[in-house]
Amino acid sequence: MGLNLDEQKAVDRFRKAVAEPSMTQLVILDFWAEWCGPCKALTPVLEKVAAEYADKGVVLAKVNVDEEQFIASQFQVRSIPTVYAIFQGQPVADLTNARTESQLKSMLDQILAKLPVQPGGEPEQDLAPLIAMGEDALAGGDGERAAGIFMQILDMAPDNAEVLSGLIRSFVAAGRLEEADQVLDSLGEPLSSDPQVDRARKALALAKDKPEDSELAALRAAAAERPADMDAQLAFAGAAFAAGERDTAAETLLRMIAFDREWNEGAAKAKLLQIFEAIGLEDPWVSATRRKLSTVLFG
Structure with missing residues (x-):
């Protein structure tokens, strides 16, 4: 920190x-x-x-x-x-x-008179505002700040799947992939299979595909030179998202779906949906990109 x-x-x-x-x-x-x-x-x-x-x-x-x-x-x-x-x-x-x-x-x-202050005792913590604070930091691209927020919340709720998911995704956003792995590896059932944790697991899996700059440049060039080569397009889309270029990744996948939505058993659509799940279906960027996908699929 x-x-x-x-x-x-x-x-x-x-x-x-x-x-x-x-x-x-x-x-x-x-x-x-x-x-x-x-x-x-x-x-x-x-x-x-x-x-x-x-x-x-x-x-x-x-x-x-x-x-x-x-x-x-x-x-x-x-x-x-x-x-x-x-x-x-x-x-x-x-x-x-x-x-x-x-x-x-x-x-x-x-x-x-304006705040929900709770007198006396130690009532159950309302984590929603704190989690929202962490998610806002993540949405703003500040993985380090988000990680700090989620680590503090974790002290209050060590078995909260939503908090653990936020912490793992924060580590991913900050490039601290080993720490994200360590948190995931420490979880037992049922937390390990919780949908929130699974969302973070998918985000980590996508981030691990991050290429070196030279490799990304080569994949970008191949995709530009061979627009009909679906394998080249898919490889570039995955690498672009892992490198933080989610707009480029989405645009590439949407073009693939428009060109041939059934290619490789719908691999382009599956990849885009994986990205949606990793980011979070409630995320504004995901909502906007899903509308673009609906336009491609249904006109």
Whole structure:
């Protein structure tokens, strides 16, 4: 993830103290330091209000900027005290200017009225927003960020097939194929045969076909020189998709289907459907390409 050991430890501490509790509760995150006079004046206010609002799902977390410089830098803390409201891992409000009990309570009341904060206990996590966040990162082509999101979710739901599928596909998108293999190999039944996991398995299988640049160039040239050579077209389409050129791959396969949809027992259509399954049938690109396929098949 590009972090050194100390930074990774800082992230782990933050995840346990702030990110994980914020999945269901509202975390008041206070950046402070021992030498900060205004911080010492604000601390009793924060502690008192957090205690009074505990039954509404509010908790207080404190970050010493001298001890956690990396975390402070990630939040771009320029002065202290700096206070944020955190929900589901994201800042939802800046509470820094709330210096009195009444100001802080007023802001908290407004926030709590808008968010599905769950007071007390440890209720079942609502993973849908977090999974959506990971899928959005994947759709945007940021495999590394998506992997980081899915790894955090996996800590909360280690046996969730949808999360495991997201993590494997994130590793594939980031080019971390060995790690994707390791996750797949670690799964037993029934997870291994779950449709979500099978989707990730297909994505990994397609990615393993990624050719060297010189090989891709040769396949591209062969396909261009021999447009009627279906074997050359199919080989190029598979290599192009594995190399990240999914538009080119789809266009090639659609031309093949239009030319001879029955060739090799419908191999071109089968390859395109395999690509659809690997990406996900709900993906906007897949939906658009399926419409193109319907036009080719049914006019």
